[in-house]
Amino acid sequence: MIRMMKLLLAASLAGWLGLAAAQDVEPSDMVRGGLQAIQMIDQAKVGELWDGAAAGARKRAPRADFISQVTKARAPLGAAQQRTWVAVNRQVVNDADADLTGQYVSVEYETRFANKPTAMVRELVSFHLDRDGVWRFSGYVLR
Numbered sequence: 339m340i341r342m343m344k345l346l347l348a349a350s351l352a353g354w355l356g357l358a359a360a361q362d363v364e365p366s367d368m369v370r371g372g373l374q375a376i377q378m379i380d381q382a383k384v385g386e387l388w389d390g391a392a393a394g395a396r397k398r399a400p401r402a403d404f405i406s407q408v409t410k411a412r413a414p415l416g417a418a419q420q421r422t423w424v425a426v427n428r429q430v431v432n433d434a435d436a437d438l439t440g441q442y443v444s445v446e447y448e449t450r451f452a453n454k455p456t457a458m459v460r461e462l463v464s465f466h467l468d469r470d471g472v473w474r475f476s477g478y479v480l481r
Contacts, residue, residue, distance in 0.1 A: 363443055365426040368473075372423070372445035372463035375475050380418055384408045392466040392474040394437040411480050415459065416452030423447050424460075441467040442476065 378387045384405045388396065399407070425446040433439040444464045451459060460481035465473045 363428060363473075368426055368443050368445050368465065369423045371465065371473065372447065373421070375463050375478065376418075376421070376447065376461060379408060379412060379478065382409075387475055387478075390475060392437070392468055392476040394435065394466060395474075395476040397435070397437060408478060415454055415480075418449050419452055419455070420450040421447050421461070422449075436469070440469075443467075443473065 388401050388404045428443045447461045448458045449461050462479045464477040466476040
């Protein structure tokens with residue numbers, strides 16, 4: 339069942355992000371993919387998001403730790419009230435670990451949450467271009 343969910347998530351995100359060479363990255367596709375990943379967090383589907391993540395992301399944080407960290411960070415904020423993308427960045431990372439090396443794209447959103455109505459919180463969603471040519475979720479950070 340989990341394997342099927344991983345495949346569905348990867349297929350779902352790949353549908354938004356597509357098979358692409360790094361130079362073919364379409365920022366609007368990355369923004370939509372980032373929003374889809376954040377909506378999974380909004381819907382408490384953090385484990386499913388981790389299941390379809392890039393191998394390097396799964397190496398950095400075991401599933402239970404990822405769920406715990408994201409849930410702990412998001413719970414005090416309440417529901418998202420407004421979310422707008424503000425930046426799309428791409429970078430190349432060289433690492434001895436083949437699962438971590440390569441192209442990354444990060445999408446940054448400004449979000450207003452119910453429990454912080456006067457503050458804009460930055461959400462950063464990252465994707466890694468895996469060796470099979472598919473962009474996969476690789477991280478989520480609140481700033």
